[in-house]
Amino acid sequence: MGTRKAGFYRHDLDGLRGVAIAMVAVFHVWFGRVSGGVDVFLVLSGFFFGGKLLRNALNPAAALRPVHQIHRLLRRLLPALIVVLFGTAILTVLIQPQTRWETFADQTLASLGYYQNWELANTASDYLRAGDSVSPLQHIWSMSVQGQFYLTLLALIMGLAVLLRRPLGRRLRGFFVVLVAALTVASFVYAIFAHQADQTVAYYDSFARAWELLAGALAGALVPLVRWPMWLRTLAGTVAMALILTSGLWIDGVNEFPGPWALVPVGATVLMILAAANRQSHPRTRNRMPLPSRMLAWSPLVTLGSMAYSLYLWHWPLLIFWLVYSGNAHAGLLDGAAILLVSGGLAYLTMRYVEEPLRHQVGPADPPADRPTRWWRRVFGRTSIVSTVVVLMLVALLTAAFGWRQQVSAERADGRELASLSPRDYPGARALIDGARVPNVPMRPTVLEAEKDLPASTDAGCISDFKNAEILKCVYGDPNATRVIALAGGSHAEHWITALDLLGKEHHFQVVTYLKMGCALTTEPVPKIMGNNAPYPLCRQWVDKVMDQLVADDPDYVFTTSTRPWNIKPGDVMPSGYLGIWEILDRANIPVLAMRDTPWFVKNGNPYIPRDCLAGGGDAQSCGMKRDVVLAETNPTLAYLTRFPLLKPLDMSDAVCRPDECRAVEGNVLIFHDSHHFTSTYMRSMTDELGRQIGAATNWW
Known part of the structure; x- marks a missing residue:
């Protein structure tokens, strides 16, 4: 574990990096799976960076220069990232609809600020955005985790070295080994609990991923202590x-990492590091290395390893943009090979003409007192054409990202009058139900307004998020009324609050909310999040509490959804897990206003967002779907009325869909703000029809 100058550099680990990036790219392009290659990267990053830090801290003669270390990190990591982000921004404008530009702007800033993993963790747990297409910058989460790790470990190691070098002397090595080992175990234990609580968020959690990098740093600390015979090194390697090569085939990394199964690629990488410990991989001594390490030190793999960073950055956005442009769900053999070839070419050019010139360019670390160093020179080195171009790209990215966000905010601010749109110009559902005339006026909400056209309960925080199993009760309608409708379930129950609130005020009843993101009322032992099928144990805990609370509160009616889309065929179905809920409410003599669920727009197995289609030039019809694809011929709830006499079916399908199709826009109003949630504007237009059906079911008016 030395340097090139010392004649001891782990070329085999550069080759391993090449194998890892090949696995990552191939699995992404052709298999749609996690290969474990990213976990290999994390361990190797911890080994190289952590090992160097520890060696420097343990050397009494070495100067501790944290600012210099940060400059080197930025000069090594930022230029290629900026170039890829700039290219991706151009492709986003050319290929993706405007509805995706804001998310791209947010994630560009998150990538440049090295908090992309937290940006993804926050949006991944937001059910309202669960239908968004995969981001072309999603893969940069691992770069952000590494950047955060580098800075944290740098501060920790150098700070402790300053304090403890003299008092501990030679015992400092043992102290650091114990410290890194303890941090590794602590992070691994945290990852297990975080994985069980919310695997989707844990996947991006820096604290749940830190153990993988720390394992690499720990391996670096243990390398001098390893004295294995060659046969054992060969076996271990x-x-x-x-x-490493097979874990992606038999481990479902998307759903199992960063939990205990991540030990397989992480442990294997640590084992590979230790297998060739104290064996120089210089060509003159390569035959002293175990066979697997000699194979990894093969020149083409080492070259591929030197391109790994740029290839990792390029391959994912090119894959995503191709899928968006082609409309395919997966890449085939030929187009996948083309993506890999183009990615490889761009990666080589980025490495050769951006990474290498700026990485080895010496910056003015100690300028004369009368010549202060500009920040870009500290980061990118002395002025050159390459560094100048990269700085201009950075300025353009920041200007575009902040500018677009400001424009979107201004347009949404202008959309505050959505609640008071003229019913004559914007009849919405009334065009379907009452045959209202539809004048020729622009659609509202616009494709940019729609994302924030949400129920008041969302903005008020009256729905428990994915991490919260507590009941949040809010009151809408007429708060002084004695009649009560309990609105219970997930966001598909929640979006009816807009119409229920208006009806409650008009007809004098309270609407009390019992809501949790992605959690319909069900007795299923381990519910799953609709859309990605991730286990959702907190949902069942919440449902148990809510059912006890509903029985205790004894409302006049419970309003909730009664159907879900089929996962295996067109149409919708009443899930078996709902029957246990009806039985509980039936025993408590609480009637149920059972609303047929919203049509879910899905194409090729992926959420289909009409506003994206509209932003891309489609119209109300071309951006819709056939009715028989999203809805069964009859409401599945009707088959259970004999068994559950207190079940009062509500069906608003005819207020959303025509007899043969469900369009994206009706009555000049955009129906969905994503692939399966109503805009509040369209919901207001359904109030009269919903009131008619509730009045008939309750006999309250």
Whole structure:
């Protein structure tokens, strides 16, 4: 674990990096799976960076220069990232609809600020955005985790070295080994609990991923202590390589990482590091290395490893943009190969003409007192054409990102009058139900307004998020009324609050909310999040509490959804897990206003967002779907009325869909703000029809 100058550099680990990036790219392009290659990267990053930090801290003669270290990190990491973000921004404008530009702007800033993993963790747990297409910048989460790790470990190691070098002397090595080992175990334990609580968020959590980098740093600390015979090194390297190459085939990393199963690629990488410990990989001594390490030190793999960073940055956005442009759900053999070839070409050019010139360019670390160093020179080195171009790209990215966000905010601010749109110009659902005339006026909400055209309960925080199993009760309608409708379930129950609030005020009843994101009322033992099928144990905990509370509160009616879309065929169905809920409410003598669920727009197995289609030039019809694809011929709830006499079916399908199609726009109003949630503007237009059906079911008016 030395330097090139010392004649001891781990070329085999550069080759391992090449194998890892090949696995990542191939699995992404052709298999749509997690290969474990990213976990290999994390361990190697911890090994190289952490090992160097520890060696420097343990050397009494070495100067501690944290600012210089940060400059080197930025000069190594930022230029290629900026170039890829700039290219991706151009492709976003050319290929993706305007509705995606704001998310791209947010994630560009998050990527440049190295908090992209937290940006993704926050949006991944937001059910209202669960239908968004995959981001072309999603893969940069791992770069953000590494950047945060580098800065944290740098501060920790150098700070402790300053304090403890002299008092501990030679015992400092043992102290650091114990410290890194303890932090590794603590992070791993945290990852297990975080994985069980919310795997989707844990996947991006820096604290749940830190153990993988720390394991690499720990391996670096243990390398001088390893004295294995060659046969054991060869066996260990062979087993490690087999696990690295195959783990992506038999481990579902998307759903299992960063939990205990991540130990397989992480442990295998640590084993590979230790297998060739204290064996120089210089060509003159390569035959002293175990066979797997000699194979990894093969020149083409080492070259691929030197391109790994740029190839990792380029391959994912090119794949996503191709899928968006082609409309395909997956890349085929030929187009996938083309994506890999183009990614490889761009990665080589980025490495050769951006990374290498700026990485080895010496910056003016100690300028004369009368010549202060500009920030861009500190980051990118002395002025050159390459550094100048990269700085201009950075300025353009920041200007475009902040400018677009400001424009979107201004347009949404202008949309505050959505609640008071003229019913004559914007009849919405009334055009379907009452045959209202539809004048020729622009659609509202616009494709940019729609994302924030949400129920008041969302803005008021009256719906528990994915991490919260507590009941949040809010009151809408007429708060002084004695009649009560309990609105219970997930966001598909929640979006009816806009119409229920208006009806409650008009007909004098309270609407009390019992809502949780992505959690319909069900007795299923381990519910799953609709859309990505991720286990959702907190949903069942919440449902148990809510059912006890509903029975205790004894409302006049419970309003909730009664159907869900089929996962395996067109149409909708009443899930078996709902029957247990009806039985509980039936025993408590509480009637149920059972609303047929919203049509879910899905194409090729992926959420289909009409406003994206409209932003891309489609119209109300071309951006819609056939009715028989999203809805069964009859309401599935009707088959259970004999068994549950207190079940009062509500069906607003005819207020959303025509007899043969469900369009994106009706009555000049955009229906959905994503692939399956109503805009509040369209919901207001359904109030009269909903009131007619509730009045008939309750006999209250």
